[in-house]
Amino acid sequence: MKIKDHNELFQEQEYLEQFERKKEFENCPSAEEVQRTAEWTKTEEYRELNFKRKHIKINPAKACQPLGAVFCASGFEGTLPFVQGAQGCVAYFRSHLSRHFKEPMTAVSTSMTEDAAVFGGLNNMLEGLENAYTLYHPKMLAVSTTCMAEVIGDDLNAYIRTAREKGVIPKDLPVPFAHTPSFVGSHITGYDNMMKGILTAVTAGKKGEPNGKINIIPGFDTYTGNYRELKRLLNMMDVKHTILADVSDIYDSPTTGEYKLYPGGTPLTDAADSINATAAIALQKYSTSKTLDYIGKEWSQSAAVLTPIGIKNTDPDFIYEFDKLLKI
Ligand code: SF4
Numbered sequence: 001m002k003i004k005d006h007n008e009l010f011q012e013q014e015y016l017e018q019f020e021r022k023k024e025f026e027n028c029p030s031a032e033e034v035q036r037t038a039e040w041t042k043t044e045e046y047r048e049l050n051f052k053r054k055h056i057k058i059n060p061a062k063a064c065q066p067l068g069a070v071f072c073a074s075g076f077e078g079t080l081p082f083v084q085g086a087q088g089c090v091a092y093f094r095s096h097l098s099r100h101f102k103e104p105m106t107a108v109s110t111s112m113t114e115d116a117a118v119f120g121g122l123n124n125m126l127e128g129l130e131n132a133y134t135l136y137h138p139k140m141l142a143v144s145t146t147c148m149a150e151v152i153g154d155d156l157n158a159y160i161r162t163a164r165e166k167g168v169i170p171k172d173l174p175v176p177f178a179h180t181p182s183f184v185g186s187h188i189t190g191y192d193n194m195m196k197g198i199l200t201a202v203t204a205g206k207k208g209e210p211n212g213k214i215n216i217i218p219g220f221d222t223y224t225g226n227y228r229e230l231k232r233l234l235n236m237m238d239v240k241h242t243i244l245a246d247v248s249d250i251y252d253s254p255t256t257g258e259y260k261l262y263p264g265g266t267p268l269t270d271a272a273d274s275i276n277a278t279a280a281i282a283l284q285k286y287s288t289s290k291t292l293d294y295i296g297k298e299w300s301q302s303a304a305v306l307t308p309i310g311i312k313n314t315d316p317d318f319i320y321e322f323d324k325l326l327k328i
Pocket of ligand 1: 064065066088089092145146147148182
């Protein structure tokens with residue numbers, strides 16, 4: 001069968017007539033008007049107007065909150081990102097991240113449909129948690145939400161408590177959560193919300209002796225090489241640290257010929273001990289603001305955004321800022 005290219009196909013009489021007929025409904029300017037405007041764009045008058053513009057609008061690449069939450073959660077050891085919401089949303093997060101990194105990406109959804117939208121998503125959550133835990137044996141289930149769950153107002157805290165009471169999941173399994181409504185903010189907001197949710201959950205009751213470490217929060221950074229370089233430099237300088245969250249082995253796993261469901265991530269013991277660190281340094285501003293605020297207020301830890309880019313942040317000024325941060 002010969003399938004025609006659209007250039008050729010749309011030149012056929014049938015299509016040409018169809019385009020003509022459509023103009024009746026399109027309210028488009030006449031061919032003469034289009035030609036006149038095209039000529040005007042080549043004049044000095046147009047050029048002057050063009051250069052007089054002071055503002056430019058740029059539409060940034062923007063994904064929705066749960067995508068950021070899923071990305072953040074996947075950077076912790078043995079963690080299964082778990083999304084309360086519709087299946088299509090999670091298929092999008094997975095395909096988006098898998099395509100970008102060329103790596104399999106793990107996340108599950110509670111597959112909410114019309115009945116959950118009307119009656120609430122508790123049953124989906126209970127069944128989902130039970131299935132996910134039984135099938136995939138995660139060390140942590142990190143729950144976020146899609147638009148649907150947020151519009152109907154699902155109460156994650158109450159649902160997770162109910163799941164524990166009903167024995168659907170073990171009482172000691174960490175199940176942090178973050179409400180990630182996609183009609184607010186973007187993927188970086190979701191990353192921040194999930195990071196705060198995870199740190200809140202894993203550090204509960206872990207306040208103890210200072211461990212002398214620095215918490216490093218890279219933010220929504222998709223360049224896996226950055227994480228490895230960061231670790232290399234910190235190790236060279238003998239700086240004890242915890243990367244929150246380390247996605248490098250998740251999205252750039254070695255090709256050993258063997259599939260691993262959980263190929264790496266920040267060890268949960270290190271994440272739990274992050275509450276006892278000396279300071280927290282975020283490398284991005286907007287994807288870590290709530291987390292830094294939480295660390296500063298709740299953990300009484302020095303917390304700042306210090307991006308190691310440029311002379312100011314990598315030469316003596318950086319050292320100075322760093323010393324100030326550590327209150328040396
Ligand atoms: S914007 Fe809402 S509905 Fe769309 S993919 Fe994100 S969570 Fe799903």
